[in-house]
Amino acid sequence: MHVLTVLDHPDPNSFSAAVARRFMDGASAVGHTVELADLNAEGFDPRWTDADTVANGGGTAPADVRREQERIARADAIGLVFPLFWWGMPSVIKGWVDRVWCWGWAYDQLEDPEKSLQRPRTGVLLVPAGARSDEMETQGYQAALETAWIKGTFGYFGFAKRRLEVLNGSTGSEPRRKALLERAYQAGVTLEKP
């Protein structure tokens, strides 16, 4: 398969960047081809502008959006890597999701969250988070993210097989971070066909 990894982090030495690298290492190790969309390094503009509303109304999408769509078109599987910010996505990948997966290209209805205009792809969200997993579960944050992303977003984009891996304790000890990086590697190794 061809695997696109989309990273939102401005620091190449960040934990998130290391997660993206390990995910790609795992995918390469089992014979997949890999491609990285390093949104900050590439200067992707996340701002939703009037040009995007034109695209959503059936007009031509802006050139930067079309470039991202071409990248997606090549991919059979997509890994999204970003740190959890206020129980959501940081701004650059949020803008990438909003702008690139636009109405008329990604989806054209809202009734059925499993229906997409895109061909089926495998999707994995690798999300470093400072919080502990038990805290996130007991307080409902894990379920909220599963609902918002797995149930309510990525099916519209054609992510036929999809899963969320919150990498809890990303700011913790070295052994903890090493274990999380191994999980990222295994996520690349075990990518399923869509």
Ligand SMILES: Cc1cc2nc3c(=O)[nH]c(=O)nc-3n(C[C@H](O)[C@H](O)[C@H](O)COP(=O)(O)O)c2cc1C
């Ligand atoms: C603005 C901001 C908001 C954050 N919000 C959350 C949050 O809601 N939940 C959480 O578990 N961690 C949160 N964190 C912690 C980050 O997820 C953590 O610092 C990150 O995963 C570390 O990875 P990095 O080194 O790649 O940035 C937040 C950090 C920042 C800077």
